[in-house]
Amino acid sequence: MVSTYLQAAGTKIRPTDKGFEDQNPLMVACEKGHTTIVDRLVKHGFDLNTTDGNNRTPLMRAVQREDARMVEHILAYHKKKGRG
Secondary structure: HHHHHHHOOOOOOOOOOOOOHHHHHHHHHHHOOOHHHHHHHHHOOOOOOOOOOOOOOOHHHHHOOOOOOHHHHHHHHHHHEEEE
């Protein structure tokens, strides 16, 4: 797993880390459909309500990609927090 490799190498991934179009690792994982990585990042403090450089949230990106599985996965987190 990528996160295990990065941790073993001493790499720290922070919720404030941003890359192309101001995306953080959580946004990329959501866009690519990696639910296991999403779970791990959320567990470590990444916020599903964060926005990229175009003001899109991970949920908006999943909807744009028509990824029903990821949309449901993100909505489940919102329901747990009383936002759905």
